[in-house]
Amino acid sequence: MKLIQKLSLLAMMVLLTACMAEEKVDLNVKLSGVKVTRLSNGDTINVETEGVNSGNLTYTTTVLANQ
Amino acid sequence: MNTIVRAFISIALLVSIPSIALSATQFNRLVWDADPAHQATIGFSPLVISINPYVKYGFDTNEDNWSRVWVTDTQHFQVGLMSHFVRLSGLPANSPVYYRVCDLMGCGQRLWFKTAPEDNSPFVVVAGGDTRTGLWNRRAGNRLISKIRPLFIMHGGDYTNLNTFVEMGVYLADWELTFSDDVINGESYKRIYPFVPTHGNHEDSDYSTLCKVFGVDYNQDGNCDNSDTFGAFNVSPLLRVYTLNSQYKNSGYASYATAMNEWLYSDLATHGGSAAWRMAQYHKPMFPHYTGKSDNKELFDWWADAFYRHSMNVVVESDTHINKLTRAIRPDGDDFVAVDDGGTVYVGEGSWGAPSRSANKPKDWTIDLASIQQFKVIQVAEDELTVRTAQFDNSASSLSREAREADALALPEGVNWWLANEVGDKVILSRTAEQLSLIENGGGAGDGLFVSLALTDDAFVAKNESDRNFDGSSEGLLVDGLDINYGQVFSLMKFDLMNMPSCIDSDSAKLALNITNTSLGSFDIFTANRRWQEENITWDSASGIVGDYVASFTPNSDGMMEIDLGSTGIIQDWLLQGNYGLVIRDHHALDGLDFTSKESGNGAVLKLAFDEQETCEGSDTVEVANQALEKQNFKGEGVKEVVLAITMTSDNDNARLEELAITAGGDFDETQLMAVELYIDENKDGVADPAELSASGTYATDNGELVFVLDSPYYLPEGDTSLLVTYQF
Structure with missing residues (x-):
């Protein structure tokens, strides 16, 4: 590759990078139910799942700035 | 004193020194053979010698009001057992009768019994047989009778092993263990229970054993002979009891068999319908439930069809020394078949002391069988007849006289009832329009459940x-x-x-x-x-x-x-x-x-x-809790991150995880996830190792629910189990 070509490609990358931005998105997961049964007789065991969750989570993604 | 010793000494004295007068009498017994609402036959034997024996009796405990009745019959069983009998008649129905056996030397124990009702009052009957050996069990069964306080007892025969007077003395001494202790108006009484005897094969040495020893006169002809082994009477309008002699099938007794069966067919036709329920007892089963005994086809041919045609409700058989309970059955060819539109229920087979044999020959129509010591306890009411099998141990409490008076169907607490397949501790019978028996609780109904x-x-x-x-x-x-x-x-x-x-x-x-x-x-x-x-x-x-x-x-x-x-x-x-x-x-x-x-x-x-029960202690045994996540912030595509970590705690190893559901929330669009996975973190390192993967899936909707269904349930061990949910972004 000639020098001019390399410089051109580098310029495009710099330009593209300058246009990118990070975005944080919140998410969470909660346990909404479990099915647990007794081995002995197959009866369902009541299991309380209230309050079991991941707490607040974030996922960071990269997007184009003009978007 | 040991009852064997007592009986032996008494009988020996009776034989060897008859001139010495000691006291009055021994071996009290009471039989029913006809019209038990108004009649009973009191039996007793001289302790040594009894001069001018008589019975005084009355209908209250004031002995001044009592009547005196002299001995109406005396029988000798072999050389050593003399028995006096006093037939009481004109008794009031459903009433106590108080009596004492007396002679020149004085009067013996105060006794009382109750006459049968002549209305539809309910009552309890005990039916069993084969008391000939196994004295410990025989006595345990006798003691149980004293606790149950039945109206009367049906005995299927084989009282003793060799039918000797010595054995019979021991048997009669043991019989007194059936008496209940009462204090009535300040006086000690024994309640004595009428019984209805049957001829068994161990009485074959003397076909007149029943009348010689017990004083029955089934045909009411006043004679004691080989015919006094079969008969029938109404206990009340609720029950007619038939007693038959299966030993007439023996060689030499064909004419007796013919006479008995002709009488039976006639009586069933003319009097069978005079009571709500019909019960029969005889010794040998038609189909013994023990491989060591042959079928008694002759008895089947004699009686099975007549029983069915004339609505015999319950048949009590003995001889085999096992326990059985059948379905409602009817004859079909050379065998029985179970029916659901009314039949006869056969119970048995005589193990009231005699060592239990193998209960190893069930029929298609058998509900259950067992090799146990037992007799039947039967509650008879107008619309319902309930049969239980009592096993002999000391667990039962004693029913008091007052409790029996208050409830004619009461049974003592703690009886070791045999549990039969399908029906549990009792079989409840009702009657069809044809008056045949229907089992009401097949399949385990009743007060509780049975499995x-x-x-x-x-x-x-x-x-x-x-x-x-x-x-x-x-x-x-x-x-x-x-x-x-x-x-x-x-x-x-x-x-x-x-x-x-x-x-x-x-x-x-x-x-x-x-x-x-x-x-x-x-x-x-x-x-x-x-x-x-x-x-x-x-x-x-x-x-x-x-x-x-x-x-x-x-x-x-x-x-x-x-x-x-x-x-x-x-x-x-x-x-x-x-x-x-x-x-x-x-x-x-x-x-x-x-x-x-x-x-x-x-x-x-x-x-x-x-x-x-709706609830019980310790029934909720699995809890679930959060674990802290190592990361809360994620970044990058294709990476797999733990987004939920939980601990399940079981206080035993009796639980298994089958499904786990999660619900997503927040602005993130979970439908964009590459994968959502559930891991059982066996090594509890907080890392979702590939080997620990249990289930996976994807969200169908943003902020939707995802249910992991485990291919094979995970057996939760006692203690903590860690689970991880991962998102692959």
């Missing part, structure tokens, strides 16, 4: 082959303190509890074993204390598996044996804590026990009567 639990696992383990698994061995199950080949051997068994409710209040639990090799040794039953499987249990792997003591037993007869497990809480523990089953181990027994496994024959059965 007969089959084995899921059984095997024995042997010390001398400590790494060998004996599941399915042709030898069945073995227990021995020192087997010549195996050394010490013990057996394990586990029962199918699936679909049982988790919370129960069990009334009783009985383990039925089919004994094939008896032992006089003692054997102990324990709970097993951890999980095991029949396909891999060995002596080595069973080390330390013996848990809590449950019960002991001595398997001294072949066939089905029932062992009361007493501590029925073990079933509740199995349901909630883990179904580990039982261990049967010798109690220093050098004589081993063999019984059939589910592979080698009739496997053990656990018979359980119980009530379902």
Whole structure:
């Protein structure tokens, strides 16, 4: 590759990078139910799942700035 | 004084020194043979010699009001047993009759009995037979009668082994154990129970035994002869009792048989319908439920059809020394068939002392059978007749005179009732329009629930082959303190509890074993204390598996044996804590026990009567809690991150995880995720190792719910289990 070509490609990358931005998105997961049964007789065991969750989570993604 | 010694001395004195007058009389008995609402025959024997014996009786306890009746009949049974009989008539129905046997020397024990009702008042009857040997059990059964306080007793014959006067004396002395103790108006009384005797094969040496010893005169002809072995009478409008002589099938008694059967067919046709219920007793079963006894086809041909056509409701058979209960059946060709539109229920077969034989010949129409000591306890009411099988032990409380007076159908607490397949501790009969019997509680109805639990696992383990698994061995199950080949051997068994409710209040639990090799040794039953499987249990792997003591037993007869497990809480523990089953181990027994496994024959059965409870302590045994996440912020595509970490805690190893559901929230669009996975973090390192993957899926909608269904349920161990949910972004 000639020098001019390399410089051109580098310029495009710099330009593209300058246009990118990070975005944080919140998410969470909660346990909404479990099915647990007794081995002995197959009866369902009541299991309380209230309050079991991941707490607040974030996922960071990269997007184009003009978007 | 030992009753044998007492009887023997008494009879010996009677034979050898008849001139010495000691006191009045002994061997009190009372029989019914006709119109029991108004008649009864009092029997007794001289203690040595009794001069001018008589009975004084009345209808209250003021002896000044009593009447005197002289002996109406005296019979000699062989050379040594003289019996006096006084027939009372004109008695008021459904009333107490108080009496004393007197002679020149004075009067004996105050006794009382109750006449039969002449209206539809209900009552309790005891029916059994074969008291000829096994005196300990015979006496235990007799004592149980005193606690039950029946209106009367039906005896199916075989009172003694050789029908000798000495044995009969012992039998009559033991019979007094049936009497109940009462204090009435400050005086001690014994309540004596009328009984209705049957001729058994052990009375074949003298076909007039029943009238000579008990004073029955079934045909009311005033003679004591070989014909006094069959008859019928109405106890009340509720019940007509037929007593037949199966021994007339013997050679030389054809004319008696003909006379009896002609009378029976006629009586059934003319008087059978005069009572709401009909019951028959005779000695030999038509179809003994024991392989060592041949079918009595002659009896079937004589009676089965007549019973069915004339709506015999219950038949009590004896002779075999086992216990059985049939469905409602009718004759069909050379056999019976079960019917659901009305038939006759046959019960039996006589083990009131005589050693139990193997109950090993069930028929298609048999509900259940067992090798146990028993008699039947039957509650008779206008629309319902209830049959129970009482086993003989000391567990029963005594019904008081007041309790019986208050409730004619009352039964004492704590009786060791036999639990039959399908019906539990009782079979309840109603009548069809044709007056035949219908079983109302087939399938386990009644006050509570009844189940007969089959084995899921059984095997024995042997010390001398400590790494060998004996599941399915042709030898069945073995227990021995020192087997010549195996050394010490013990057996394990586990029962199918699936679909049982988790919370129960069990009334009783009985383990039925089919004994094939008896032992006089003692054997102990324990709970097993951890999980095991029949396909891999060995002596080595069973080390330390013996848990809590449950019960002991001595398997001294072949066939089905029932062992009361007493501590029925073990079933509740199995349901909630883990179904580990039982261990049967010798109690220093050098004589081993063999019984059939589910592979080698009739496997053990656990018979359980119980009530379902809504809740019970310890029923909620699994909890779930958050674990802190190592990361809360994620970044990058394609990376897999733990987004939910939880701990499930089980306080036993009796739980399994089948499904787990999560619900997403927040602005993130979960439908864009590449994968959502559930891991069982076995090594608890907080890392979702590929080997720990249990289920995976994707969200169908943003902020939707995802349900992980485990391909195979995960068995939660006792303690904590870590689970991880990952998102692959």
